[in-house]
Amino acid sequence: MATIGFIGVGNMGGPMACNLVKAGHQVKVFDLSAELVQTVVEQGAAKAASAIDAATDVEVLISMLPSGQIVEDLYLHETRLLDHLDTRTLVIDCSTIAPENAITVAKAARLKGITTLDAPVSGGVGGAKAGTLTFIVGGEKSAFEKAEPILRNMGKNVFHAGNHGAGQIAKICNNMLLAVHMIGTAEALQLGVDNGLDPAVLSQIMLQSSGRNWSLELYNPWPGVMPSVPSSNDYNGGFQVNLMNKDLGLALEAATKSHSATPMGALAKALFELHGSKGFGKKDFSSIQKLFAKE
Amino acid sequence: MATIGFIGVGNMGGPMACNLVKAGHQVKVFDLSAELVQTVVEQGAAKAASAIDAATDVEVLISMLPSGQIVEDLYLHETRLLDHLDTRTLVIDCSTIAPENAITVAKAARLKGITTLDAPVSGGVGGAKAGTLTFIVGGEKSAFEKAEPILRNMGKNVFHAGNHGAGQIAKICNNMLLAVHMIGTAEALQLGVDNGLDPAVLSQIMLQSSGRNWSLELYNPWPGVMPSVPSSNDYNGGFQVNLMNKDLGLALEAATKSHSATPMGALAKALFELHGSKGFGKKDFSSIQKLFAKE
Amino acid sequence: MATIGFIGVGNMGGPMACNLVKAGHQVKVFDLSAELVQTVVEQGAAKAASAIDAATDVEVLISMLPSGQIVEDLYLHETRLLDHLDTRTLVIDCSTIAPENAITVAKAARLKGITTLDAPVSGGVGGAKAGTLTFIVGGEKSAFEKAEPILRNMGKNVFHAGNHGAGQIAKICNNMLLAVHMIGTAEALQLGVDNGLDPAVLSQIMLQSSGRNWSLELYNPWPGVMPSVPSSNDYNGGFQVNLMNKDLGLALEAATKSHSATPMGALAKALFELHGSKGFGKKDFSSIQKLFAKE
């Protein structure tokens, strides 16, 4: 078992830290919200006095933060955590941020002899609680191998995508593709229904044909076709439109930097922004189905 | 076993008719090309003297033709087959055509007491040969049940999508969605590769994550990631860009009639047309990957 | 002055026929609605007993009808007007229809020695009333020259676009481009306003810079920037979203036939359909601005 510092215990980080506790690790947690910290402490974690405290005397430091700016501020600028870390501590940043933020931190860390991994997750709050997240990891192979057993305490799939930043890139490629096939699925269902088809029958046909995709398999956006998914619960729970827009923003930013043309991804971003601007920002992203509904 | 007339024995219809012969049916075939007819006759089919001859004294008449205009000409205008058919003959049109063409033929047939089904297929020439096609069928339930065992001699999946025209609608919804996730997959792979990822590793990650779709599972568009698919054979074989454009044209035509908004489908059509106009019309549709390649 | 038959005197055709009367022509009108006919008769036109009557003993026959099917039915199928026309009568069809409908009528007419022109208009109901329409004409040069002075009684600009069908093609190219720059203008204004700019100031800047276009010049979609345009009248009057969708449908149909890639045009169509499906079908097309408004 390992000693682990954990910074950022919100909707995602909280249950992740709890799963580490359950797995028997010694976990020390920090968050700007004392309330969030308290929840994890009640599950058996220790309370760190500060971010620096959380990062001291631990074998592994995990961070789960909402933006690349905050990650850079933590490690490089405001808190300057890199100045306080022991070189034996492995840093695993699970935040979804721009690849260049991840690379900036990794390079600065390396200059100080500190090893880092970028390890964004997929699977949402439900996956965080159930311990079934997918980790998509960038960094050196040897560090990846050291991190893998710990990540498996929080997730089901752990992938090594490549070098520093590769975890971020792979995640945003995946989520861009998810956005594209979710909208495509919603369009196809609406087109079918507008022409007299039953959405459940059409879903079944496409699921067993070449239209098949994860949205149809596990996350049908048409209300009532599939029980226990957000579309059957008025699009509550799940993965918010606002968060999808954040990820699509990162994808397009990466595409701009690498001069990659992503017309479908760019259109998906515009449609999700349009949808979000109509009051759906906090609904599940499969609510994009309603963008196509006739009034 | 049944007596079956088969009109249109080209790339798709030829192997389909052969599979009916193999299953033990008595099959009589007609095509404007004597050469195509000869190929099927060599497998044991009888040669019909004309379309009308093929449609005479058979329990089932199957047609597999390239356009809605040709289907209407056969049944209603030029050949006026409906004037020659026995009301006990079940008509199964397997052509991919506009839903309204299918409905026009079905209505005219019903006035004469003739029962029809629209039963477009998915699965391509490979599926036609292997007998693993998917049939998506529109028409009355009782007729569907009568047709099902015969269609199973040519395919693996047989779906009843709904009433007349529903087979066509379901197929074009499926193919529109296929076009969308294929392009989305190609964009995601290019974005990943442009940012240093290995296309096989990224494919593997997305396949086991929420980006999963049929293109990634069975038809990876990046050359060399998957053996035995068109992308690993210089995009030869498979489903031609021109045919995808035909199906997308039908989808957009249906969307225009029902005033359905299909932004991703519309963009997919434009991108496949762009791709086709650069000399890729006869390549497999997964060659859209090359549209995004950097030169 | 000429003797003129006029078939179809609705929102557009009515004021057009009145302008011909005012110019001194002898005009005989027909419409399925007796009420519409009455309005024009009150301005000095004669009332025709039937479409055939309207087309008899006139130098010029003008038709202004809502769809290609209706135009074909009038000239070729139901009314078979071509069977009743004198070869000295010049036929000018001002309907906006698919180029292939126009060509079909023109070819059938030529076989009977009858000369036709396709002459769709641009300028809307306001232009029809004011006599400031633009006519975009397809057909032979000599026929065009004969028609021109008469068209000038109803419009300000009269263009010869090319051979039969060219009038229709040029009009749908123009309207596709109009749709594209109207949406582009709406997006740019919303982006500016979301970032603190004054829509009137931004409009003024873009109007004098490279963003300039007809929408900014004469039809600003942001309410209050320009008086006397639909956006300043709750988007009433003007050119309805439904009609823009009809024209965009014709454009995409033509693009499909000629295998032309029109990504921006296709997206414009999808966005106008989306907008129409939210209850804006009968509002002016500049109401697309509201699609981008934040709620």
Add this chain to the structure above:
Amino acid sequence: MATIGFIGVGNMGGPMACNLVKAGHQVKVFDLSAELVQTVVEQGAAKAASAIDAATDVEVLISMLPSGQIVEDLYLHETRLLDHLDTRTLVIDCSTIAPENAITVAKAARLKGITTLDAPVSGGVGGAKAGTLTFIVGGEKSAFEKAEPILRNMGKNVFHAGNHGAGQIAKICNNMLLAVHMIGTAEALQLGVDNGLDPAVLSQIMLQSSGRNWSLELYNPWPGVMPSVPSSNDYNGGFQVNLMNKDLGLALEAATKSHSATPMGALAKALFELHGSKGFGKKDFSSIQKLFAKE
């Protein structure tokens, strides 16, 4: 006449500085390239020893730099020019950069009592040489009024868009709209030509109809329709695809920050990136016409 420091005398800044010299101002120039400095010195400017030297003892300091990072480095980080500027010197940054970069510099300057303006230009190298640029200015009204006569020595139109950053926002809104109508124009011309129209005739018709826009008026993308534009010179000269992509990148970045949906702008970016990736990065942006050409 004023004493002016000028930093960045490349393709754009060089001729701009020369025009200030011609107007009678005392101009001191700096650039990392001695060669570029020499060209302007030959026209009568003085040579500054450093960026700090250029900014010392001048009434106005103008900078024209290629990226927001470089602008921030100059004023805030590396050179820290703000630490060396006299509060009586008016800073005018003519670079095209993200609005947030402009605002960051403006805020830091204000803390030191220094007044700044963001004043990006439109009009390209040709406009810089001819002194016909358009300046789109953000910042306080009083500063704008002080800058205006000097800017008029380099340009024809000078607009006050609003507060700090507004110049940048207005410029990227304009250029996004330009990108949209240029592509729309190219699509419409190709669609017309594919259907038998003459591109010059179609251009003429649309120019006098509701499709009219700056691209048709002054910059027709079809080779040979208009003399003396890049399309008639193999798309050389003009405004490079790479630079359009830079501006579209800034537009989409701004849209992401303000959660504005810009579907047409996003698609325009993707299409220009696609075009650039096929070897057209250094051609004029009207070469997007070739993206739609049939091969």
